[in-house]
Amino acid sequence: MIPRPFVLKYFPLVPSRGRGCKLYDEAGKEYIDLTSGAATYIVGFNHPDVVREVVEQVENLFNYTTLYFYNRPSIELARKLVDLAPGHFPKKVVFGFSGSDAMEIALTASLNYARRRKLVSFTESFHGTLVLSASVSGIIRDVLGDQGGPWYKDVVFVEYPNPYRNKWGVDGYEKPGELTSLALKELEEALRAAGDVAAIVIEPVQGDAGVVVPPKDFVKEVAVLAGERGSLLVVDEAQTGLGRTGAWWGIEHYGVAPDVLVSAKALGGGFPLSAVVARSDVLEALPRAGLGFTNMGHAVSCRAGLATIRVIEREGLVERARVLGDYLARRLREVQEKHPVIGDVRGLGLMVGVEVVEDQRSRRPSRAKALKVAWSAWRKGVITTPLGRHGNVLRLTPPLNIPLEDLEKAVTVLEDAVKDVEEGRVPDEAVEGVEGWGSWS
Ligand SMILES: Cc1ncc(COP(=O)(O)O)c(C=O)c1O
Structure with a gap:
């Protein structure tokens, strides 16, 4: 019923209920979802505060187009985002429904404002699947090449400095300075060659590339070069x-x-919502009515977003992400020491990547082993989905309020799953039909 290009199926799972970090299938089997629904349910499934606000909004009014009149939730959320976003300059907000359309708006606004045509982006990046957002997505361009598109042609890609795996063969954990200099040199040359560049597009940590955290100074210097x-x-x-x-x-x-x-x-708390929070002058430069959608700033989604932000504030979840993230990375590094198929454990806060390889010495990526680990973990009640250019990185993005004991339980299951793979207990046939991210390569 659903065309194949629109699915990336991992396992035969039909989620039917969710609470916190727990997901239940139609038969009632319980899972800890370490992905939180593709990094969406940041305060867990069906948080009661989010449910309450959504129900109230649904009972009063689903929505009325913000293009004609005003809707209170969208204005309140816009104000909140302006306060939360970094930078002491006037900002405004445009709402969309997904990351892809928000990137489309962001890039259209940037091209209009700058009156330049070129964009610079990074290898293995992922920004979405519409024309502009896909065109600046390194991973999509790399894999699909001429088969994909239509592409916006004026995009230049430069290497994102992946400390574990980069074209220079530099160990970026040991030598972050050297990796930073090489990547900056490439960026500077690209900028010089390209001439007038409207915008540099970057993920602070690459997500779908397999949770890649660049050296700290790199991103700072990218901002300086852009300025x-x-x-x-x-x-x-x-x-x-x-x-x-x-x-x-x-x-x-x-x-x-x-x-x-x-x-x-995460912005919509599970409802379709995205936002571009930008310098007012950049957004005001767009032609009027050139980029608007009937249901933009949908009241139910914005209500869910506001409730989600309030939960994050009230439960101190930003700080908790730091503490739990450090804990998770430390525990996974202990597991890594015992298991040669875990090549790298990295992350920032509760965004953690576990890179599965043939062995730690060769660092050869192993999508098959990553899928087998995920398959075995799924059978044992823990959900993770391999991602990355080689489809071999387990991205762990649990809800920020996951209880410590559930996180610990999930790590134990992951270690058991790794043992299953290393000791040959997962047959090749188990993952033969699995598509998943990376199945295109
Ligand atoms: C960094 C980033 N940007 C954009 C997108 C596209 O978002 P959506 O799938 O909501 O369109 C994604 C989705 O994974 C993403 O990770």
Whole structure:
């Protein structure tokens, strides 16, 4: 019924109920969802405070188009986002429904404002699947090439400095300075060659590339270079926003205030919602009515978003993401020491990646083993989905309020799953039909 290009199925699972970090299938089997629904349910499934606000909104009025009149939840959420976003300059907010459309708005606004045509983006990045957002997505362009598109042609890609795996063969954990210099040199040359660049587009931590955390100085210097050349800095916080990394926004770790910030996924608390929070002058430069949707700033989604932000504030979840993230990474590194198929454990806050390899020495990516670990964990009641250019990185993005005992239980299950794979207890046939992210390569 659903065309194949629109699905990336991992396991035969039909979620039917969710509470907190727990998901239940139609037969009532319980799972701990370490992905929180593709990094969406940041305060867990069906948080009672979010449910209450949504029900109240639904009972009063689903929505009325914000293009004609005003709706209180969208204005309140816009004000909240302006307060939360870094940078002491006038900002405004445009709402969309997904990360892809928010990136489309962000890039259209940037191109209009700058009156330049070129965009610079990074290898293995993912920003969405509409024309502009897909065109700046390194991972999509790399894999689909001429088969994909239509592409916006004026995009230049430069290497995102992945400390574990990069084209220079530099160990970026041992030598972050060297990796930073090489990546900056490439970026500077690309900027010089491209001439007038409207915007540099970056994820503060690459998500779908497999949770790649660049050296701290790199991102700071990217912002400096953008400023010097009159290019806008567009930061995609679809995955890293709303406390996920232990700060309200991932970009805050680098002390940078972007011209344009994109929020999605967790923003709607599970309802379709995204936002572009940007310098007022950039958004005001768009032609009137050139970019509007009937249901933008939908009242139910905005209500859910406001409730989600209040939960994050009230439950101190930004700080909790930092503390639990450190704990999770430490526990997984203990597991890594005992198991050669875990090549790398990395992350920022509760956004953690576990890279599965043939063995730690060769660092050869193993999608098959990553899928087998995920398959075995799923059978034991823990959900994780491998991602990345090679489909071999388990991205762990649990809700920020996951109880410690559930997190610990999940780590134990993951270790058992790794043992199952290392000791040959997961047959090849188990994952033969699995598609998943990376199945296209
Ligand atoms: C960083 C980033 N930007 C944009 C998107 C696209 O968001 P959506 O799938 O909601 O369109 C994603 C989705 O994974 C993402 O991770």
